[in-house]
Amino acid sequence: MTEKADLQSVLDRAAGGGRITPEEALVLYRDAPLHALGAAADAVRRRKYAGIEHIATYIIERNINYTNVCVTACKFCAFYAAPKDTAKGWTRDLDDILRRCAETVELGGTQIMFQGGHHPDYGVEYYEKHFKAIKDAYPQLVIHSLGASEVEHMARISGVSVEEAITRIHEAGLDSFAGAGAELLPERPRKAIAPLKESGERWLEIMEAAHKLGVESTSTMLMGTGETNAERIEHLRMIRDVQDRTGGFRAFIPYTYQPENNHLKGRTQATLFEYLRMIAIARLFLDNVQHIQGSWLTTGKEVGQLSLHYGADDLGSIMLEENVVSSAGAKHRSNRLEIIDLIRKAGRVPAQRATTYEHLLVHDDPANDPVDDRVVSHISSTAIEGGTAHPELKLLTSN
Numbered sequence: 001m002t003e004k005a006d007l008q009s010v011l012d013r014a015a016g017g018g019r020i021t022p023e024e025a026l027v028l029y030r031d032a033p034l035h036a037l038g039a040a041a042d043a044v045r046r047r048k049y050a051g052i053e054h055i056a057t058y059i060i061e062r063n064i065n066y067t068n069v070c071v072t073a074c075k076f077c078a079f080y081a082a083p084k085d086t087a088k089g090w091t092r093d094l095d096d097i098l099r100r101c102a103e104t105v106e107l108g109g110t111q112i113m114f115q116g117g118h119h120p121d122y123g124v125e126y127y128e129k130h131f132k133a134i135k136d137a138y139p140q141l142v143i144h145s146l147g148a149s150e151v152e153h154m155a156r157i158s159g160v161s162v163e164e165a166i167t168r169i170h171e172a173g174l175d176s177f178a179g180a181g182a183e184l185l186p187e188r189p190r191k192a193i194a195p196l197k198e199s200g201e202r203w204l205e206i207m208e209a210a211h212k213l214g215v216e217s218t219s220t221m222l223m224g225t226g227e228t229n230a231e232r233i234e235h236l237r238m239i240r241d242v243q244d245r246t247g248g249f250r251a252f253i254p255y256t257y258q259p260e261n262n263h264l265k266g267r268t269q270a271t272l273f274e275y276l277r278m279i280a281i282a283r284l285f286l287d288n289v290q291h292i293q294g295s296w297l298t299t300g301k302e303v304g305q306l307s308l309h310y311g312a313d314d315l316g317s318i319m320l321e322e323n324v325v326s327s328a329g330a331k332h333r334s335n336r337l338e339i340i341d342l343i344r345k346a347g348r349v350p351a352q353r354a355t356t357y358e359h360l361l362v363h364d365d366p367a368n369d370p371v372d373d374r375v376v377s378h379i380s381s382t383a384i385e386g387g388t389a390h391p392e393l394k395l396l397t398s399n
């Protein structure tokens, strides 16, 4: 049999729902024709969503950055300030955070992504206090936030086990983990970009502990900081192995490295084709993960649209506020009507979803599209009534 026939037979098996090995995934990722790879991934998506395969989802959320002070100093990060850098560092007080939650509710947002640095003083108690206050005031908001890195950090600060930290913040109001801090799980690329973060194995151990304690999560991958194709596939393998045991990863979300304002020099960003290939191979290889999310924030709207034909079923969020990847150069912005239009023009029926992916509002008739054009991504705090801008937010709005 020729190499080409081998490749086609693996592609056919994957498209038919058969499990593929990491070695086979690497061959497909590297060598399969782009359209054939996308078609196989789309076939899997259609079968997984039989009956609702015509729908693609989005969510309205707000990232609330509580501090940029961080002891972990990841080299790819343009957001953090070292604790000694008092000119750049800031923290947000609880009233400010609650006001942002109120605005989120007012604009129809359903989810909060509480996101920030590893502040040297923030242990479990800090997160308990804030999650409880958010839930007391806005029980309708889902707190889908943090990840294994924050758990490792807060448990260390408070001198408790990660299991205790997870249990306590869950009881205080955290609904699910956002899978932050996964970056690249294999050792070599992780050490190269985030040498002070916990290992990839430890990241997975903590997520596994969370899943076993009843806290589900999403999973992510940062592409394009110099990792090899084999390391990308190894990242997927590590996630699939845990998922086989727990089933706790709701989604996989790859996104591309943004090169501005950080300490990584000379990195070649992942190309858009590499990104689309990753969406497709993730759909084929991660046969045990239900949702694959396409991203328009770092790759642009057209690529976001294309991702829906390469295995993605969801287009992520209209972020009412985002400052982390934006600090590193992600400049794409959108609003609700644009996302709806974009999904429609990709040949799908748009639906606003909940954190747990139930459809909240199916936009099956353009005549009934929502008219509130304040639901715009990337608006800074100053763009919403009563906001207090931090310096980096002013910078963001002037982009």
Ligand code: SF4
Residues within 6 Å of the ligand: 070, 071, 072, 073, 074, 077, 078, 079, 080, 116, 117, 118, 149
């Ligand atoms: S990515 Fe997160 S942990 Fe790393 S430096 Fe930035 S804020 Fe800190």
